[in-house]
Amino acid sequence: MRFEKVKKNFGFGCMRLPMKSGNVDYAEFSAMVDAFLDSGFNYFDTAHGYLGGKSETALRDCLVARHPRESFTLTDKLTDPFFEREEDIRPFFEKQLRLCGVDYFDFYLMHAQNAENYRKFTRCRAYETAFELKKEGKIKHVGISFHDTAEVLDGILTDHPELEVVQLQFNYADYESPSVQSRRCYEVCLRHGMPVIVMEPVKGGTLVNLPKAADAIFRGLGGGSNASYAIRFAASFENVFMVLSGMSTLSQMQENVSFMRDFRPLDERERAAIEAVRAELLKEEFIPCTACRYCTDGCPMHISIPDLFSCMNQKKRHKDWNSDVYYQNYTSAGRGKASACIACGKCEKACPQHLEIRKLLKQVAKQFE
Secondary structure, three states: OOOOOOOOOEEEEOOOOOOOOOEEEEHHHHHHHHHHHOOOOOOOOOOHHHHHHHHHHHHHHHHHHHOOOHOOOEEEOHHHHHOOHHHHHHHHHHHHHHHHHOOOOEEEEEEEHHHHHHHHHHHOOHHHHHHHHHOOOEEEEEEEEEOOHHHHHHHHHHHHOOOOOOEEEEOOOOOOOOOOOHHHHHHHHOOOOOOEEEEOOHHHOOOOOOOHHHHHHHHHHOOOHHHHHHHHHHHHHEEEEEEEEEEEOOHHHHHHHHHHHHOOOOOOHHHHHHHHHHHHOOOOOOOOOOOOOOOOOOOOOOOOOOOOOOHHHHHHHHHHHHHHHHHHHHHHHHOOOOHHOOOOHHHHHHHHOOOOOHHHHHHHHHOOO
């Protein structure tokens, strides 16, 4: 195993902790931490922006202060809004150590990398600083978390072959998504020999509360919960070494560890059910775009039309914040927003699906802008 301290392939994502009167419910969280460790798992993931800064301090008080440091693996991240210059990074990092009550992080990730903020991280020598901190023993492993296209990921991993891990949004709903590109990003990691940490395996809970037809497919298997199939789907990939789940109740914790304690990859029948569920979700597409990209070649405003339509479909179906992140990705670096459309009509003439693209772009702009 490449990361010997990590005991199993299931991690506690600390972005959706139990809350009480606006604060983390320490009694509930402590019980969850204990149950997690007692079940043989030891990987915890946080970031400074989670829960308005309360995630790090909750981990300090409910995990670090109550359990030996060698008994758990802790991941934190360098996040864009919290530094502007190279000189800001070390003080911020030291603050994170203090907030978490530790003297090193097992993993430290360049957070939410995309084409736009990668330029800032590069300008501020963030990657170089992280590896300097690793040499000093304050970080054991350096990696990235990522939200953008496979091409952008390939560029970052080509620039930084010294990276050790990539955290991806990866689930069966996003597997073939033109905007999220889970499969393509995973394949980039494979080519670079980069182990994968999975985030959003149940897509913020939306793969738990499925439409009736999709839910009936899993019920027909006569076994696990919707969450179990989603998490096991992600964990079944050979290059995935860790799957994170943001759990906010002890009962969620107990259910998840019940099927991950003795992990079993999906069998052929379960994989077929996953494909059938994905097909049901696609039937709910708001915009029936096939992403052929004939519309983009002649667009004078350089609007990435299929990608914006994919963001719209994701938003309508799952109502998640990730869609807004990807919309920003696809409207940066010289690419036009939906509102930039000048209604020239070239896209509609090229569209084999005969979509009313100009009208649809107005709806996308209303949603995201």
